[in-house]
């Protein structure tokens with residue numbers, strides 16, 4: 001079968017890969033489409049030393065022909081974390097297309113059956129690819145009590161920043177997306193205020209909640225500049241590099257810093273099914289899977305939004 005494969009030398013489309021053999025509890029799916037996210041671009045460059053097939057945002061068919069997607073943390077279901085209901089933090093987990101498990105940029109993918117979610121007919125294939133990153137945006141609402149009077153700033157005008165802004169908008173008084181690229185800010189969506197960081201210089205300590213989705217080590221410092229005393233900073237950025245930052249402001253102004261990663265698929269699916277959140281406008285381009293190498297080159301360019309791969 002075909003698969004977009006990372007080995008120690010390169011990352012490229014191969015056509016000589018075996019169809020995956022499902023582990024106990026896993027099910028084999030026929031992939032329809034997959035999305036390229038910034039994590040994939042990092043992995044393709046050697047981040048986490050991942051070797052195998054990439055891909056963790058996808059829509060596929062199960063053996064009965066139902067459209068499905070899957071959560072990406074493959075937990076052991078046995079350890080203390082799993083027993084406490086913290087399967088996403090299972091120390092024995094593999095992660096689809098990221099850690100010790102082949103991913104979905106392939107003709108076929110095997111995933112744990114317990115991770116599957118059916119996709120309602122009202123969500124088309126293109127939007128379904130966003131369920132995983134949208135769930136990550138919904139995780140903020142699981143972790144932080146947002147009040148209808150809150151002012152929220154989201155730092156970072158990439159795909160995740162825009163998804164976070166659209167997810168938080170119905171829950172807050174004001175959501176402002178802060179970025180560097182006017183053409184990306186223009187795609188934020190209805191009701192979302194936008195500005196550049198320079199324009200926010202006067203907004204020092206104005207926001208109840210600041211989300212860092214910059215993907216850069218500079219995001220936390222900027223977030224600490226914008227958040228109110230006793231406010232909350234949500235960190236969505238994972239970077240391989242180290243931070244060099246003065247943490248005194250966190251102590252003096254009693255700021256809460258919340259790390260945030262994977263989230264509830266069911267809420268993302270409900271929001272897409274009811275059209276509460278729109279995502280298709282974030283698609284930059286779709287490539288047939290045979291052009292996966294070109295698709296990755298396109299996805300790596302600055303300012304590009306979501307690139308989709310179509311397997312069938």
Ligand SMILES: [Zn+2]
Pocket residue numbers: 037038039040056057133
């Ligand atoms: Zn992703």
Ligand SMILES: [Zn+2]
Pocket residue numbers: 075076077078079080081082087090091092093
């Ligand atoms: Zn476990």
